[in-house]
Amino acid sequence: MTAMVEERISKIKEIVCEILELDESEVTNTSLFVDDHGADSLGSIEILASLEKAFGVTIEQSELPRMVNLDGVYEVTAEAAGW
Amino acid sequence: MSSPAYAAVRPVITAWSAVSPFGVGRKFFVDGVLAGQPTAAPLDREQWPGPDEQACLVPDFSVKEVLGRKGTRSMDRVTGLAVSTIGQLLHDADGNRVVRTGEESALVLGTTMGSAQSTMDFVRDSFTGGQPHHVDPARMPNSVMNCAAGQCAIWHQLRGPNTTLAGGGAAGLLSLDYARRLLHHGRAGQALVGAAEEYSTARAWLHRHSGGTTVLGEGCAILLVEPAAAVGEGRRPLAEVLAVQSRFYLDADPRRALAASVRDVLTDAGVRQEEVWAAVGSAVGEPGEHEHAQLRALFGDAAVNRMPGADLLGDTGAASSALRIATVLSVAERSAEAAGKLVVLSAVDPYGTAACALLRLAD
Structure with missing residues (x-):
């Protein structure tokens, strides 16, 4: 189970870094996409869409305000997927 | 006009x-x-x-x-x-x-x-x-x-x-x-x-x-x-844009539209046909052959032969006529003879547009 959680977390990080054009070493679980990494609003939509595709889930756009850092993204995705 | x-x-x-x-x-x-x-x-x-x-x-x-x-x-x-x-x-x-x-x-x-x-x-x-x-x-x-x-x-x-x-x-x-x-x-x-x-x-x-x-x-x-x-500091004119004209054609034959565009740019600028030093078409392949044949008929072989053919770069679609302007400016850069000369550029799109521009190269 832990291995699976780690795998999911690492996949999410990979997606986020690819979209925001960041090195994985630059991003921490709590660093803010917009404030710390200069992301724009389209970036958040891209992350949401990419997660839906990768994990076969549906995430409501109303969840976007919670998806401000990796922890937030994981939480929202986990709820949507029922992990 | x-x-x-x-x-x-x-x-x-x-x-x-x-x-x-x-x-x-x-x-x-x-x-x-x-x-x-x-x-x-x-x-x-x-x-x-x-x-x-x-x-x-x-x-x-x-x-x-x-x-x-x-x-x-x-x-x-x-x-x-x-x-x-x-x-x-x-x-x-x-x-x-x-x-x-x-x-x-x-x-x-x-x-x-x-x-x-x-x-x-x-x-x-x-x-x-x-x-x-x-x-x-x-x-x-x-x-x-x-x-x-x-x-x-x-x-x-x-x-x-x-x-x-x-x-x-x-x-x-x-x-x-x-x-x-x-x-x-x-x-x-x-x-x-x-x-x-x-x-x-x-x-x-x-x-x-x-x-x-x-x-x-x-x-x-x-x-x-x-x-x-x-003109901004440090730059000088390379060519003046004297006139640009375009026409639509609805039949399959662009020749009349192109001839009218050519006539219009010459009239706009008050230039006589024989004053044009180079005539430059943009299309390649068979449409290019037709376009160039028409330019030869209007301006003579010498005017058309002054620029290298468009075929070197293939069919560059929308970019073609812009790249032809660049071709003219390239030749002008290395040719003393080109100074002050008049150049006609034409373009014929297979979907119904013909256009023509008249430039005067810088002295």
């Missing part, structure tokens, strides 16, 4: 660059034009699994390699071509900014339909994905045809009017005319003007199924156009 009032602004071309099958930047273009080097080469079939065996590609062009990783993740090829060409124009060889841009800087970019590949990829994802909305939202902007012009403005701080002009093979000349009007009406202080076309598998299939037989090429040429009275 009355002389257009906006001739009063006397637009002049003061700088240019091109990204083409000759290479990235103006120097490669000038050398390639003067060497008369054909650029068609066999395609890597893994990268380009379309109907073509060969094409004229910008050598080793990759958006990420030319522009870097930042901001290019979802940039498509035609956008990369346009952004990098403008980058070349605005900077010197050492990367220093030499042309200032801002609120006063317009961009007029000619296209056929933006990126056919981006449009088709986006639509395909929607059809084949688990859900219709399982598409990459970052690629949505690429599927509209003004994407390249918009990205150019963002990259290079061009905050003046931003125009995308869909005119196929005539787009480069139509853009030049549009830019003249912007300058005349004071909508912009300077205009970057040109056209871009990418090679892609999607475009190759469209070309094939429309009966196209020409070898496809790609590229982008951009000119800096300013009023003669307000």
Whole structure:
């Protein structure tokens, strides 16, 4: 189970870094996409869409305000997927 | 025809660059034009699994390699071509900014339909994905045809009017005319003007199924156009834009429309046919042969033979007439004889547009 959680977390990080054009070493679980990494609003939509595709889930756009850092993204995705 | 009032602004071309099958930047273009080097080469079939065996590609062009990783993740090829060409124009060889841009800087970019590949990829994802909305939202902007012009403005701080002009093979000349009007009406202080076309598998299939037989090429040429009275510091006119005219034709034969456009530019500028030093067509393949035959009939063989043929770069679609202006400027740069001479440029798009421009090369 832990291995699976780690795998999911690492996949999410990979997606986020690819979209925001960041090195994985630059991003921490709590660093803010917009404030710390200069992301724009389209970036958040891209992350949401990419997660839906990768994990076969549906995430409501109303969840976007919670998806401000990796922890937030994981939480929202986990709820949507029922992990 | 009355002389257009906006001739009063006397637009002049003061700088240019091109990204083409000759290479990235103006120097490669000038050398390639003067060497008369054909650029068609066999395609890597893994990268380009379309109907073509060969094409004229910008050598080793990759958006990420030319522009870097930042901001290019979802940039498509035609956008990369346009952004990098403008980058070349605005900077010197050492990367220093030499042309200032801002609120006063317009961009007029000619296209056929933006990126056919981006449009088709986006639509395909929607059809084949688990859900219709399982598409990459970052690629949505690429599927509209003004994407390249918009990205150019963002990259290079061009905050003046931003125009995308869909005119196929005539787009480069139509853009030049549009830019003249912007300058005349004071909508912009300077205009970057040109056209871009990418090679892609999607475009190759469209070309094939429309009966196209020409070898496809790609590229982008951009000119800096300013009023003669307000040329920026450190620059000088390379050529004056005396007149631009265009016509639509609804039958399959563009000859009358082209003849009328030629007549109109000469009348606008008060120039006699025999004063024209060079006549330059833009189309290639069979349409190009017809266009050039007509120019020969109007201006004589000597005028047509003064410029190298357009076939060197293949069928560059929307970029063709812009690249032909660059060809004229390349020849002018290395030819003392060209100084002060009059040049007619024509373009014929198979979908119903003929256009003509008259330039006077600088003394």
